[in-house]
Amino acid sequence: MDFTLTDEQEALRRRVRSWLSANIPEDWKKFGLSEVPRPEAYEFLRKWQKTLHDAGFIGLTWPKEYGGQGLSFVEEMVVHEEMALQKAPPVLNILGVGMAGPTIIAYGTEEQKKRYPAKILSCEEIWCQGYSEPNSGSDLASLQTRAVKDGDHWVINGQKVWTSLAHIADWMMLLARTDPDAPKHKGITYFLLDMKTPGVTVKPLKQITGDAEFNEVFFDNVRVHERQILGGVNNGWAVGLTTLMYERLALGFGLQVRLRITLEAMIDMARRMDKHGRAVTKDPVMRQKLAALWIDTEALKYTGARAVTKLLRGELPGPEASAGKMSWVETHQRLQELAMELQGPYAMLARGAEHALDSGVWQYSFLRSRANSIEGGTTEIQKNIIGERVLGLPKG
Amino acid sequence: MDFGFNADQEMLRATARKFLENECSSEFVRARMAEDRGFTPEFWTKLAEQGWLGLVYPEQYGGAGLGFVDLTVLMEEMGRAVMPGPFFSTLLGGLVILEVGSDDQKKEWLTKIAEGQARVTLALTEPNARWDAAGVTATAKASGGGFTLSGTKLFVPDAHVADALVVVARTRETKNPEDGVSLFLVPANARGLAVKLLPTMDQTRKLCEVKLGDVALPSTALLGTVDGGWAPLARVINRACVALSAEMCGGAQKVLDMTTEYAKIRIAFGKPIGAYQGVKHKAADMLVDVENAKSLTYYAAWAVDENVAEAALAASMAKAYTSDAYRKVAGAGIQLHGGIGFTWEHDLHLYFKRAKSSEATFGDATYHRERVAQLINL
Numbered sequence: 001m002d003f004t005l006t007d008e009q010e011a012l013r014r015r016v017r018s019w020l021s022a023n024i025p026e027d028w029k030k031f032g033l034s035e036v037p038r039p040e041a042y043e044f045l046r047k048w049q050k051t052l053h054d055a056g057f058i059g060l061t062w063p064k065e066y067g068g069q070g071l072s073f074v075e076e077m078v079v080h081e082e083m084a085l086q087k088a089p090p091v092l093n094i095l096g097v098g099m100a101g102p103t104i105i106a107y108g109t110e111e112q113k114k115r116y117p118a119k120i121l122s123c124e125e126i127w128c129q130g131y132s133e134p135n136s137g138s139d140l141a142s143l144q145t146r147a148v149k150d151g152d153h154w155v156i157n158g159q160k161v162w163t164s165l166a167h168i169a170d171w172m173m174l175l176a177r178t179d180p181d182a183p184k185h186k187g188i189t190y191f192l193l194d195m196k197t198p199g200v201t202v203k204p205l206k207q208i209t210g211d212a213e214f215n216e217v218f219f220d221n222v223r224v225h226e227r228q229i230l231g232g233v234n235n236g237w238a239v240g241l242t243t244l245m246y247e248r249l250a251l252g253f254g255l256q257v258r259l260r261i262t263l264e265a266m267i268d269m270a271r272r273m274d275k276h277g278r279a280v281t282k283d284p285v286m287r288q289k290l291a292a293l294w295i296d297t298e299a300l301k302y303t304g305a306r307a308v309t310k311l312l313r314g315e316l317p318g319p320e321a322s323a324g325k326m327s328w329v330e331t332h333q334r335l336q337e338l339a340m341e342l343q344g345p346y347a348m349l350a351r352g353a354e355h356a357l358d359s360g361v362w363q364y365s366f367l368r369s370r371a372n373s374i375e376g377g378t379t380e381i382q383k384n385i386i387g388e389r390v391l392g393l394p395k396g
Numbered sequence: 397m398d399f400g401f402n403a404d405q406e407m408l409r410a411t412a413r414k415f416l417e418n419e420c421s422s423e424f425v426r427a428r429m430a431e432d433r434g435f436t437p438e439f440w441t442k443l444a445e446q447g448w449l450g451l452v453y454p455e456q457y458g459g460a461g462l463g464f465v466d467l468t469v470l471m472e473e474m475g476r477a478v479m480p481g482p483f484f485s486t487l488l489g490g491l492v493i494l495e496v497g498s499d500d501q502k503k504e505w506l507t508k509i510a511e512g513q514a515r516v517t518l519a520l521t522e523p524n525a526r527w528d529a530a531g532v533t534a535t536a537k538a539s540g541g542g543f544t545l546s547g548t549k550l551f552v553p554d555a556h557v558a559d560a561l562v563v564v565a566r567t568r569e570t571k572n573p574e575d576g577v578s579l580f581l582v583p584a585n586a587r588g589l590a591v592k593l594l595p596t597m598d599q600t601r602k603l604c605e606v607k608l609g610d611v612a613l614p615s616t617a618l619l620g621t622v623d624g625g626w627a628p629l630a631r632v633i634n635r636a637c638v639a640l641s642a643e644m645c646g647g648a649q650k651v652l653d654m655t656t657e658y659a660k661i662r663i664a665f666g667k668p669i670g671a672y673q674g675v676k677h678k679a680a681d682m683l684v685d686v687e688n689a690k691s692l693t694y695y696a697a698w699a700v701d702e703n704v705a706e707a708a709l710a711a712s713m714a715k716a717y718t719s720d721a722y723r724k725v726a727g728a729g730i731q732l733h734g735g736i737g738f739t740w741e742h743d744l745h746l747y748f749k750r751a752k753s754s755e756a757t758f759g760d761a762t763y764h765r766e767r768v769a770q771l772i773n774l
Binding site: 004288291320386 | 397398399400401402465652656659660667668670671672673675676677679680681683684687688689690691692694695697698713716717762765766768769772774
């Protein structure tokens with residue numbers, strides 16, 4: 001057991017640190033330091049990711065021939081930690097970097113691997129994920145969007161929903177049903193869809209925060225060439241699951257450190273707030289709640305480190321990897337609730353309102369955190385997965 | 397970075413599991429629960445032969461020279477078997493001697509402990525039930541070149557089968573209660589020492605009242621320096637919290653294993669109960685608790701081994717999380733077993749009770765969260 005980094009990894013940490021302090025743009029502050037890419041920041045974030053890419057700080061674990069750095073998960077973790085510690089802007093093309101790229105590298109033809117991953121990293125092409133449908137969320141394999149073969153093309157009809165970034169995306173990871181007669185997991189194909197193809201319509205959906213991060217996407221006789229299939233016809237379920245596994249890994253690294261930073265910001269606010277004539281941080285009940293969050297945040301870090309160790313040793317992620325996402329969701333939502341609680345009546349003011357504490361950023365993040373237990377697999381589905389795949393309990 | 401156990405540690409785990417399956421069955425545990433002594437000399441000798449009684453002591457004192465990460469592995473397996481007896485209490489006594497004992501004291505006592513020839517417990521707490529220095533009110537007064545100890549110690553583990561007790565006593569009244577505390581090695585047969593075994597809810601853990609009725613000790617009974625006992629004792633308590641957390645993780649994992657197996661075979665409404673989300677989701681919650689408890693405990697073990705600056709914080713984080721986690725997991729285990737889980741016959745109550753006694757030992761989750769709050773400067 002050893003938490004020390006190699007000299008090279010420590011050198012990388014110093015390099016990332018000094019690069020970030022010199023290169024995070026001043027005007028980032030005016031976007032409120034939001035960890036979630038917010039619409040007014042899209043253009044800013046596009047440029048930021050390009051800068052990151054030029055410096056070689058994105059796609060660290062991807063092979064060099066496809067635009068990456070060919071490094072290990074430790075280097076990836078170091079970079080994520082430093083970015084979070086310096087409150088660097090988030091990566092806009094997160095679905096491409098976290099999911100599409102690794103999946104294409106895992107399943108793509110040589111032509112596909114040469115074509116897509118590099119442009120994902122540079123943010124030249126933004127990706128969205130066409131999985132969920134109005135009637136297929138947690139039961140994803142029941143999806144109804146159809147693809148029918150017509151010569152060397154497939155013709156797609158149907159609808160996706162909750163599609164983050166679809167309104168600015170160039171490409172979509174699309175799951176569509178190619179064999180309606182096969183068992184539901186076996187008739188699905190994974191397409192790489194150009195969002196500019198005729199017949200694709202994107203309608204933004206306004207969400208609980210007032211922002212429109214996600215969309216409905218409609219397909220009306222959309223023609224896709226068969227070379228856009230990833231991983232073979234009717235093999236889409238396996239390919240799609242790979243994407244989800246990468247999602248959990250990719251998002252996991254940065255999440256813990258960002259959680260810690262959010263926690264420290266909240267403690268900072270708690271020191272300024274009064275409760276019964278003393279600082280909130282001196283109230284015994286609040287101290288218990290704050291300490292519990294601190295402990296849970298640290299637990300997430302070490303649970304993550306155990307999962308990374310398994311990967312480094314060439315083993316499959318174990319129970320600790322499954323525990324990670326659920327713990328993060330629960331801890332983050334509890335943190336956001338506490339951040340509102342300790343504000344007392346200030347919690348009622350809107351983001352940007354006069355008198356709002358920290359410009360009302362907590363009101364936004366509190367609302368946004370409700371999505372955490374839904375997006376990327378609901379907590380209920382996560383519990384099914386842990387119950388069935390990790391503990392080996394029978395399916396319902 | 398490598399946050400996992402190495403091949404030797406995995407081998408230690410396998411060896412310990414096999415040994416305890418053979419030597420520490422449910423029948424063995426229950427027989428020890430029903431008697432006052434709580435262990436057998438044969439079993440103790442076998443622990444010594446395995447090298448486990450001296451696992452973390454240097455080789456020059458008869459130990460195996462291993463660290464707390466290794467001990468974590470062993471404690472997890474002992475928790476898994478709800479192993480009864482004075483292993484943990486003897487670890488406490490031994491760690492104090494290791495921390496502050498003179499070379500002669502270490503040579504004598506650690507060697508005897510490692511060989512299975514001596515058991516040494518720690519008499520810290522008193523009827524005021526405090527785990528901090530302010531709770532130490534028993535006194536040690538200088539007299540005739542030695543010391544005279546008076547007071548009452550309570551919740552002393554395994555004092556009735558100890559050969560000696562490390563007694564924490566106040567040698568000076570000071571403004572800061574952490575100053576003026578001293579440590580003494582008191583032979584069990586010292587005049588004026590009265591040990592009374594108390595019935596415990598967790599019968600695998602024996603606790604005693606220890607009365608110090610003007611116990612006269614020679615100056616050589618002092619461990620470390622006069623008035624300077626608290627700081628080294630605090631380091632021992634941190635280590636004790638880590639070892640106890642590890643034992644709790646092992647117990648919690650076993651409850652999860654038992655519950656998962658039961659949920660696969662118990663049929664209700666025509667299906668194994670594990671197929672129902674009401675059961676499955678509770679089992680998933682148990683797994684999350686167990687995994688996070690392990691993560692914090694393993695980190696704390698590494699932190700005390702490496703003596704990093706945040707070792708105390710790491711130990712408190714582990715004890716806080718694990719105290720809640722084991723209690724919740726053991727409770728959920730009973731719930732998911734239904735009526736059978738509530739019987740004396742089923743082993744679940746051994747774990748449920750051990751969870752509770754471990755939670756209360758060296759401070760519960762609330763106590764340690766407050767300590768965390770202090771250590772992160774809230």
